[in-house]
Amino acid sequence: MKALKFAVLAGDGIGPEVMEVTLEILEQVLGKAGYAMDAEAAPVGGAAIDQVGKALPEATIRVCEAADAILFGSVGGPKWESLPPAEQPERASLLPLRKHFQLFANIRPGLLYPELVAASPLKTERIPEGIDMVCIRELTGGIYFGQPKERRELPDGDVEALDTMVYKKSEIERIAEVAAQTALVRGKRVCSVDKANVLTTSVLWREVVTAFFKEKYPQIGLSHMYVDNAAMQLARNPNQFDVLLTENMFGDILSDEMGIVCGSLGMLCSASLGLGNNSLGNPFGLYEPAGGTAPDIAGQGIANPCAQILSAAMMLRFSFGLDDLATRIEAAVRETVQSGVRTGDIAFGLEPVNTRAMADAIINRLKSKG
Ligand code: NAD
Numbered sequence: 001m002k003a004l005k006f007a008v009l010a011g012d013g014i015g016p017e018v019m020e021v022t023l024e025i026l027e028q029v030l031g032k033a034g035y036a037m038d039a040e041a042a043p044v045g046g047a048a049i050d051q052v053g054k055a056l057p058e059a060t061i062r063v064c065e066a067a068d069a070i071l072f073g074s075v076g077g078p079k080w081e082s083l084p085p086a087e088q089p090e091r092a093s094l095l096p097l098r099k100h101f102q103l104f105a106n107i108r109p110g111l112l113y114p115e116l117v118a119a120s121p122l123k124t125e126r127i128p129e130g131i132d133m134v135c136i137r138e139l140t141g142g143i144y145f146g147q148p149k150e151r152r153e154l155p156d157g158d159v160e161a162l163d164t165m166v167y168k169k170s171e172i173e174r175i176a177e178v179a180a181q182t183a184l185v186r187g188k189r190v191c192s193v194d195k196a197n198v199l200t201t202s203v204l205w206r207e208v209v210t211a212f213f214k215e216k217y218p219q220i221g222l223s224h225m226y227v228d229n230a231a232m233q234l235a236r237n238p239n240q241f242d243v244l245l246t247e248n249m250f251g252d253i254l255s256d257e258m259g260i261v262c263g264s265l266g267m268l269c270s271a272s273l274g275l276g277n278n279s280l281g282n283p284f285g286l287y288e289p290a291g292g293t294a295p296d297i298a299g300q301g302i303a304n305p306c307a308q309i310l311s312a313a314m315m316l317r318f319s320f321g322l323d324d325l326a327t328r329i330e331a332a333v334r335e336t337v338q339s340g341v342r343t344g345d346i347a348f349g350l351e352p353v354n355t356r357a358m359a360d361a362i363i364n365r366l367k368s369k370g
Contacts, residue, residue: 003036004320005279007067009044009060012089013293014303015073016047021359022071022308026316028366029325040067045075045089055092061100068278069319070097071312072288077295090292098139103272103286104171105178106137106251107314110238110258111267115338118348119263126237131262133241134182137251138175139272141167142201144248167201167247172208178273179245180217187242189221193230193250205247227254234258255290264345265291266304269311271318278319285319287311301354304343306333309362332365 010019023039030037042060043051052059055075064070075089085091097103112131117124120131146164153159176192183190192209194202206224213222225233227250233240234257246254259268268290273283289307297303310333317326337346341361344352353361 003038005038006069007064008039008041009072011045011073011075013298018305018308019073021305046080055089069315070286074293102275104140105273106139107271108135108255110262112262135244135255136179138247141171142248176212183243189242191223193246266345271314287315332362336361
């Protein structure tokens with residue numbers, strides 16, 4: 001029996017709660033398809049600080065290095081907020097993980113089922129069929145990583161700080177490739193977002209993206225939009241977008257806005273793909289829910305497990321090449337939500353169920369399918 005080897009970094013708050021049921025679902029789907037699961041757990045975030053004094057222990061990095069993918073929960077919470085910023089769980093674990101594994105491509109589906117349109121702050125008549133789009137964000141370049149990045153005192157006693165926004169042609173082309181591959185299996189439309197009317201990096205971005213699609217993917221409809229307009233258009237009519245392609249900081253902001261218009265964080269998954277391939281020749285990736293550790297509901301067993309489960313489905317698709325199993329999980333989640341079995345964040349007048357019951361309903365659907 002072939003075993004799928006991945007690292008499990010559940011983290012803090014609701015992370016371990018939704019991870020536990022997600023692993024059961026994976027076991028069910030994989031077992032039925034003749035695969036074994038070689039999932040190695042390792043501490044990360046606040047849990048790792050409590051255990052070994054560091055948010056991303058060396059041993060955890062080694063577990064991830066030995067794996068073909070990382071299934072990540074979420075990290076952080078009030079308990080660790082008084083630590084110096086550089087030692088706090090999110091900054092001291094997620095950012096170094098992205099850097100260590102060169103996770104340059106963040107893929108965030110913005111999916112809102114028609115039966116959950118009430119979860120969106122948008123008027124339902126604007127999104128009668130729900131929302132279905134994807135944001136592709138460059139994750140390891142731009143102003144978050146550019147050098148110099150410093151704060152300095154000036155001779156006249158004033159203080160200044162600077163960040164550097166920098167992009168290479170090769171960095172733009174490799175994220176454009178991810179957007180193209182995503183668009184090819186969707187609506188074949190890419191909207192590239194920049195600020196080419198002001199920023200030199202954006203002028204290069206637009207030039208490179210235009211030439212790339214013209215040469216390699218002429219069958220994909222490419223459009224360009226300034227980031228300020230994109231922020232408005234997302235709130236006005238998100239379904240005008242199929243695939244949004246953008247750089248690091250714009251993507252940080254736009255993907256969160258997309259998350260809000262898509263309703264509950266409990267439904268939103270993501271993948272961050274690395275430069276290198278794993279031992280199977282597929283992209284190495286880190287897969288995690290869009291939301292955080294939800295301290296307000298942690299420990300109560302009522303978190304929505306769907307974002308974590310859908311993140312695991314993305315892992316099967318991208319890092320293990322098991323598209324059919326990923327689709328099976330996605331269908332079971334969707335049918336469960338449609339059937340009215342829902343946690344509190346998406347219940348809208350229905351009797352809410354807890355994490356366990358929602359996961360059981362998904363497992364039962366998976367069991368009942370051939
Ligand atoms: P949050 O995303 O944890 O929660 C925002 C709201 O969404 C809360 O009301 C929460 O209950 C709800 N929510 C989120 N996920 C849910 C789920 N699965 N089911 C039901 N409801 C859900 O955001 P926050 O309050 O800004 O952050 C809390 C902590 O999480 C902070 O310490 C922050 O640093 C951390 N955080 C971590 C990550 C990560 O690990 N990638 C991401 C964001 C925030």
